[in-house]
Amino acid sequence: MHDNLGMTMGMFIHDEVPTDEVERREKAVSALADSVRDLVDATIRTTVADDELAAVRAEVDGLVARLRTAQLPGPAGVRYNSEGRSWNWGNAVVGRGNAVAPPVDIVHDGFGSAYAEMTLGAAYEGPPGMVHGGVSALMLDQIMGETASGFRRLTMTGTLTLRYRRPLPLGPVRMEARIAHEEGRKITVEAQIGVRGEDAAVEATGLFLIPSWAPLAETEQGWSRSAEG
Numbered sequence: 001m002h003d004n005l006g007m008t009m010g011m012f013i014h015d016e017v018p019t020d021e022v023e024r025r026e027k028a029v030s031a032l033a034d035s036v037r038d039l040v041d042a043t044i045r046t047t048v049a050d051d052e053l054a055a056v057r058a059e060v061d062g063l064v065a066r067l068r069t070a071q072l073p074g075p076a077g078v079r080y081n082s083e084g085r086s087w088n089w090g091n092a093v094v095g096r097g098n099a100v101a102p103p104v105d106i107v108h109d110g111f112g113s114a115y116a117e118m119t120l121g122a123a124y125e126g127p128p129g130m131v132h133g134g135v136s137a138l139m140l141d142q143i144m145g146e147t148a149s150g151f152r153r154l155t156m157t158g159t160l161t162l163r164y165r166r167p168l169p170l171g172p173v174r175m176e177a178r179i180a181h182e183e184g185r186k187i188t189v190e191a192q193i194g195v196r197g198e199d200a201a202v203e204a205t206g207l208f209l210i211p212s213w214a215p216l217a218e219t220e221q222g223w224s225r226s227a228e229g
């Protein structure tokens with residue numbers, strides 16, 4: 001096995017947790033992440049007095065200590081069971097347990113096409129009242145990578161080109177991606193993000209590569225659906 005392949009395959013952890021248990025846990029982890037995301041928003045926007053901030057901080061530190069009583073040794077990685085269920089709760093965009101991730105649910109409407117709608121709040125601000133350009137890039141990279149991969153082959157972002165055409169206000173946004181061209185190991189994906197029904201705020205073109213050390217054909221279960229950045 002090539003070193004890189006070994007490294008990448010090593011990031012996908014075969015974890016024989018039954019699917020119903022994964023789903024139960026995912027709901028619980030997701031609910032906690034939603035509350036923590038709310039905490040982040042409240043922290044940014046609060047105007048309570050300094051002594052109240054200090055008191056809240058002490059309580060938050062207590063909660064962190066409780067969660068740390070049982071922890072993974074490192075990042076969450078991508079896990080899968082032999083029933084074909086995979087979960088990547090730490091992913092920076094779609095990780096169900098990641099309160100830093102924007103709350104993104106990507107819908108794949110057939111191979112090579114995907115969209116997502118979400119509401120971005122104060123935690124994703126760049127220019128005043130606007131979505132941070134890096135956040136747009138992050139979300140576009142994820143939807144474009146998933147579109148290129150279709151969860152049936154391993155793809156990695158090679159080059160991502162973005163054109164910021166107009167500021168994107170915080171609030172409800174929509175993004176879309178589709179495969180524009182494919183040749184051997186190179187998959188070109190086009191995407192955009194903007195306010196639904198309006199002209200795109202950011203347009204993106206990306207070249208996604210099936211690494212030379214990865215199989216070119218559809219890959220077997222196990223690292224197909226689990227090949228999530």
Ligand SMILES: CCCCCCCC(=O)SCCNC(=O)CCNC(=O)[C@H](O)C(C)(C)COP(=O)(O)OP(=O)(O)OC[C@H]1O[C@@H](n2cnc3c(N)ncnc32)[C@H](O)[C@@H]1OP(=O)(O)O
Pocket residue numbers: 141142143144145146149150151155156157158159207209210211212213227228229
């Ligand atoms: C479900 C999935 C969701 C995923 C969402 C998240 C996506 C991500 O964030 S992925 C993480 C960010 N990307 C990375 O970390 C990738 C880092 N780069 C690499 O690992 C390697 O450079 C990799 C795999 C892209 C290419 O390596 P390798 O397969 O060995 O390519 P290599 O043999 O050098 O080149 C193959 C061809 O691609 C071209 N190429 C290589 N790298 C690039 C690049 N970065 N941009 C454009 N073209 C490139 C080469 O010129 C060559 O072209 P040709 O065949 O015409 O001569």
